[in-house]
Amino acid sequence: MIFYFILGLSVAALILEGKCRNIVLSLALMFHVLNLHFGFKYPDFAYPLSYEERWMDTISSFLIVAVFIIAVIIIMTVEYGKEHKKVVSHAEELNQQAITDNLTQLYNQRYLMENIKKIVEAQHSQQSCVSIVLFDIDDFKRINDTYGHLRGNQVLCRLAVILQEKAGDKYIAARYGGEKIMLILSGCTRDMAMQFAEMIRLDVYHDAVLAELTCNQFSVSGGVTQYKRSMSIDDWIRQTDKNLYVAKENGKNRIKG
Template sequence: MKQPNQSLEAHIHALLEDPAQQDNPLREPLVSLWANHQDLARRIDRISRISDAYQSMAKQQEQSLTERLNKQLRQLEKVARISDRYQNMMRDLNEALREASTHDALTGLPNRRLLVDRLKKEAERYARYQRPFTIAMLDVDHFKTINDQYGHELGDSALTEIARVLDAEIREQDLCGRWGGEEFLILLPETQADAAAKVMERVRTAIENLTIRAQTDSVNATISIGIAEYQPGESYSETINQADHALLVAKRGGRNQLSTARAPSGA
């Protein structure tokens, strides 16, 4: 008889081993059933091992795929960062090249190229809308003497400081640039010669009161100014020539002063 602590399989095994049960008509079906049970148990165990192995392999493949995907994402992020840095570098380089092509390296003011471009546009605007504009040519008085007496370092400092004052004293709509050497050009849009003269007198006074220092040396400088208002039918180059001529008159008149070109009769 089955004991309380005896498992079912142990009980069946005991029955099959019991000699007293050899003639029991249920023994053969029990043997067959027991054999089928063990075969089924082995199959279930094999299927379980296969399933466990498959799940383990699938998990490893999933982890491997995730790792590869994460690695590719990290590589793409790295490429994106490199691309962003490259684009920023190219943008900064293009900006630097544009700045270098349109601005003077020493003073930082617009150079002749940018000034000419703006002068062309002002002349075209006059042709369409008859809006006046005036050109002022400025030259540092006795600049060669400053260079010869104090050296080119102070000469460069003088040009830099004068450029700073010019840019600060003109109006927001005006454009001041370095025309070449110690010569500057100021474009005054929407301005006739008399109004331009008032602005330029303020500029001349500011330069006269400027003290330029370089190490232990200091020097004062003055400027001469020629003014010319654009006239109908002439080119901007002719207006520049008129301002140049007025500048020569100011220098011949004693320097540190301004002179305005006369408008042609009938203008």
């Protein structure tokens, strides 16, 4: 009777999941250990069988326990694998949140600066070129004041979507701050970056969604700078910001480098 009770607990443990399975497994193992202990200590009472029958019954019990333990190990391994995947997935999600701008879903400034630092360090040992483009929405304050900050956020998010599409997997697009978005163009000279930035400027200028959101009054200006080994990170960004300022001072809706 006890054997069948233990076997029933074992089967139930295989069906259940989570904490319930662990509890039932613990009970089954506990009852089985008690049953074996009682059987060996009081064999005549526990097993009113002949010596040969008792010996075969003991061997069968050990075999059942062995199979059961193997099944438990397999189940626990599978469960551990599932939990491990959940932990890894959650960690990846947290890491992605830590490097992503909440509004635009572009990379944030933290991720941007970490990558610029890596790129600058790599430039001292490589012969490749890299440029950055800093875009700024023209008259963004007017958009917010005229249509409200909600509309301003929609405009910024739409621009972010376009820049992310243009950047693809090859380049890095990140929100630098406010309405400024920076692109890191690995493998691009100044002239190549200027052409790329100009293409983007024209695309956003003629974008139907941005035109509707701003009543055909949307444009961006951009500053471009190619990295030189004599530059520090601050110098590189500062020069790009100066080029952006020149573009603004010269009528906006243009790229300077």
